[in-house]
Amino acid sequence: MALDIVIMAAGKGTRMKSSRPKVLHTLAGRPLLQHVLTTAAKLGANKLVTITGHGADEVEQAMQGLFPQQRLVFVRQQPQLGTGHAVQQAAPQLADDGTTLILNGDVPLIDAGTVGELIAASGGEKLALLTIELEDPTGYGRIVRKGDAVLAIVEHKDASPELRQIREGYTGVMAAPTAHLKRWLAALRNDNAQGEYYLTDIVAMAVHDGVPVVATRAHNETEVLGINSPSQLADLERRYQRAQAEALMEQGVRFADPARFDVRGELVCGTDVEIDVNCVFEGRVVLGDGVKIGANCVLRNTGIAAGATLLPFTHADGEKLGVSIGAGAIVGPFSRLRPGAVLGEEVHIGNFVEVKNSTLGKGAKANHLAYLGDADVGEKVNYGAGSITANYDGANKHRTVIGANVHVGSNCVLVAPVAVGEGATIGAGSTVSKNAPAGELTVARAKQVSISGWVRPTKKKA
Structure with missing residues (x-):
């Protein structure tokens, strides 16, 4: 079964207070996006699709030639209208009969073993979400469950006070059957507080369609931390x-x-x-x-x-x-x-x-x-x-x-x-x-000479 990997790297990163695109800021001497692409390259994907937007020319030029053995493709999201809109730009590049893994270009330390488990959990049939339980999940979309079944992800901005008490957050990483994913992307709407197309809305669509939604846990918090400042x-x-x-x-x-x-x-x-x-x-x-x-x-x-x-x-x-x-x-x-x-x-x-x-x-x-x-x-x-x-x-x-x-x-x-x-x-x-x-x-030097009677020059008084 074919595996395609989509990496979202279009954001401006306003809170970085920098003219440099966020995904080109460095960690351990390498751009954030390069870390993610290095992990993705270990997974044997058919294609690596990177979505660029802000500073697209600079981002694409920086990554060109770093992964000569990979099918590295760039698509652009301009303007940026949300995570769902971003993946919509990549959809034409994805093979219908495979699985799509979605990663984030500003989450540099995601482990290949962790996402390998996520891909296996999807199995080409299920929507698999990577989650983590945090003491303070502020900023994370909340995982809404009924028993073990995942019903939805609610973005932090749209979550009620009750939902914000949920400590299990969505990391932004998912694996989905590509044929289903394309259909769900086409049905996304932007009737929310931000007026954006949320990728997380496809969870409710999967539940509606009877496609199983499963979740696997990240091994640790560090590997799913994103960079915003x-x-x-x-x-x-x-x-x-x-x-x-x-x-x-x-x-x-x-x-x-x-x-x-x-x-x-x-x-x-x-x-x-x-x-x-x-x-x-x-x-x-x-x-x-x-x-x-x-x-x-x-x-x-x-x-x-x-x-x-x-x-x-x-x-x-x-x-x-x-x-x-x-x-x-x-x-x-x-x-x-x-x-x-x-x-x-x-x-x-x-x-x-x-x-x-x-x-x-x-x-x-x-x-x-x-x-x-x-x-x-x-x-x-x-x-x-x-x-x-x-x-x-x-x-x-x-x-x-x-x-x-x-x-x-x-x-x-x-x-x-x-x-x-x-x-x-x-x-x-x-x-x-x-x-x-x-x-x-x-010895190759001038002969030493001492000149008798020589007087050192002195400064003239004004």
């Missing part, structure tokens, strides 16, 4: 991050404070990993056994081998090329690793050192105030404070090759393309633009 977004962000921290702690990761931790992608940890406060992990980050991450580090698309230590305020951003940190390496504090940085075992990168598209061999050190860009650095190199590779000639990048056991003195400039032979020493303050021979001292 910055406050709600911040609350859900912390719920999500706490859940990520709890899962990692179950694996043995130790946090200085799990409330001050953010993962905005995928974080894979070995055993005995320690993470201090205010660390952010983006893209895919892999931490080997015994890795220690100091406070206020930001890591993106980075792999760190066993026993390495990142001291506070280290920033490693691999972008597409990645960053790799070898076993036992020590990086930081205040270090910056850019795309293509590959640090071997026991490498030391110290404060205010930047490494970009460079490979450092085992035991190499750059401990202070230095830049290594487009360089191949051998084992046990000591790279002095204030030294840089001048890798850009204004049009093209060039590489610097530094052999093993080289000592580069402080405040040197290595003008690429250039090679420094194994065991060479570069004298402090040198600007090296020609290859330096192995095992020799190379």
Whole structure:
């Protein structure tokens, strides 16, 4: 039986107080709508139909190309005349002989397992509603029952004081036989307090038609929470991050404070990993056994081998090329690793050192105030404070090759393309633009001159 999924993402989100469409606000580093589409993509649907409206061009452009294996279709609801009117726009895209699952683009943490149970409860024959019981269901449509049978959903705005006492609320997620759904959508009316076409009115239609209406419960409140304000977004962000921290702690990761931790992608940890406060992990980050991450580090698309230590305020951003940190390496504090940085075992990168598209061999050190860009650095190199590779000639990048056991003195400039032979020493303050021979001292600086009788200029008095 075919499954089509409809995602409602047309709303303006007035309470967000933002020019950005609500479904493009981010949670854990990804747009709300992307979270929902990621869940939907796991369900094996024939088609994913996203209903856009406010900021439609921006929303559609943001999602294009993110799900190349899915049949991603966009339809527009303009103007926005209610939830029923929204699904009416999607109806022509739906296969008559299947089941339609309806999700909301501003409910980002809905679980695939939960909606899978809902689809199974529908079975292509029943109208299945996802509900939740809350201490305070304000804003939720109330589930009206007679015994176990669901009779109707009454929107909060239209509910009487008695109905508002019902604690079981409708989450906005349903699964329905598509042929029935299309017929019910065509019969919707807008004679209510808001003058809108409510999707929830189809429940009473199903009851009238003798189609069974069933309800399944969400596993927890967090997965069905919608976003309507910055406050709600911040609350859900912390719920999500706490859940990520709890899962990692179950694996043995130790946090200085799990409330001050953010993962905005995928974080894979070995055993005995320690993470201090205010660390952010983006893209895919892999931490080997015994890795220690100091406070206020930001890591993106980075792999760190066993026993390495990142001291506070280290920033490693691999972008597409990645960053790799070898076993036992020590990086930081205040270090910056850019795309293509590959640090071997026991490498030391110290404060205010930047490494970009460079490979450092085992035991190499750059401990202070230095830049290594487009360089191949051998084992046990000591790279002095204030030294840089001048890798850009204004049009093209060039590489610097530094052999093993080289000592580069402080405040040197290595003008690429250039090679420094194994065991060479570069004298402090040198600007090296020609290859330096192995095992020799190379000095390239002006001769020191002292001028006797010279008088420093003084300011003229007015």
